[in-house]
Amino acid sequence: MHYAHGKFVWFEHHSNQRTEAQAFYRALFGWHFEENPMPDGSLYTMAKHGDHGIGGLRVSAQERGHWLGYVSVPDVDAATHTAVKHGGNVLTQPMDYGPMGRASVIADPQGAVFVLWKSAGGDAPDAPMPAIGSWCWMELLTTHDKAALTFYSAVAGYAHDVKDMGPMGTYYVLKHDGVQRAGVFQPRDIPMAIWVPYVNVPDCDAAAAKAGQLGATITLPPTDIPAVGRFALLTDPTGASLGVIAFAGA
Template sequence: MRDLPTRALIVGLLCLAALAACVSGTGRVADFSLSEEPLHGKFVWHDLIADDPAAARRFYGGLFGWSFERTTHPNGGDYTLITSRGRFVGGIVELADPANADYSRWLGYLSVPDVDAAVERAAADGGRAVAGPLELGNIGRAAAIIDPQGAVVGLLRSSAGDPDDTSKREVGEIVWNELLTADEVRAADFYSNITGAQARFTPRGGGQYIVLRGQERDRAGIVQRPADDIQPFWLTHFAVSDPAAAADRAEQLGGAVVLAPSPELRGGSLAIVTDPGGAILALHRWPEEGANP
């Protein structure tokens, strides 16, 4: 999995501005219950970077029952708002350059109290900004960075507040984000530094699992990648009632199963698949027994 090109990241940030215009123009901001303060370390928005948005709509509509609202982003391409049972899930950004087809992936945006300060801290700690910081109309300020080990992530400071923690997460919605990386301890220090979240270390399977916590809630996980040839990346987890059945359905819809559910891996609660464009995602049984994903 290669790094996203800068153009794709800038388009993604511009799409957040398009989202702001759509929401403010339709009154649909009511789909969110918003916090008064930024929820440090929480993923507050996700975009699917896709070379074929129509194929992505077919796949995810068939897999999760999502609804889609097509619009145009400021760069003139296709942007799709995703909803599940009337609630926003994220967006689909068109990456139209065929030479970049293998860049398809999910890109999450972390809430930070100050985007410019977070970018400066990231650079001081070995990361780098690849898009922004940019002012996004009435939605706030955003940037995209690559962390010191190569994972791409968005940063967002919303003007209106972040989606709060009161909504119950349902099947078809995003329930967790997890960084697979080479050095999980260094990654924990990096993300704690730029978001203000706290790292909690938990023994797991002979190693350790790190949870980033903010406002006394678990926000994201960090774990060592399973093989050295895997480039560090953020894995987005989607709620399903049956991971095995969902993985089979993903395959029927043109995706591929990377890792089938197994009792040895988190009690069989997880499958990992790719969509037809190659974007990787986790299918996560929800609600799951136990405290953490």
């Protein structure tokens, strides 16, 4: 059975505006949605890109929507214990989710929320290049980059590379078993730490413009990253943050 430890393998949208969220992502990325029965008798809304499930939607009582990333770990209980030891807060204790896997929900010491996850069926292998319209990167925007690096190294086993971004500051690339899995960046002014998932798009400017027309707020307009591509940050109509990126040479 294959596992890709350190990889964010699932993404879940939480909001009290599920219908609005579905309409937005359907129009922006061409996703479609299916209701799937759960072992407890409830229904889970799955987001699909083509034939592939890429995420889920859950109803939340919180006023502001958010995306929740699931990171693959070898032992959820052990990783949860380590998270607490290093200053994290457990929002949901480790529990089994029917035949699918085991998970806990954690807030890191700066408040960014994520899921520790072990799938019962293993993780999907990495694609050479994520498909257009699918998730392609995960980025932690934090209030304390050095503390975040220490925490995630302990909890998820990450090493990291350092990238000098010039006037923008320093960007850290989290790696597990030599594979790049996520980024860490400390903006100059950020009210709270947050994990932000990115979707691969063919044209960043067009995607950002369309998102704005669909009711999103563009929090960072399309910007070039030398030798990488062009990206933008936005919040969807429910308040959930995400990024879009068009890779150079793609």
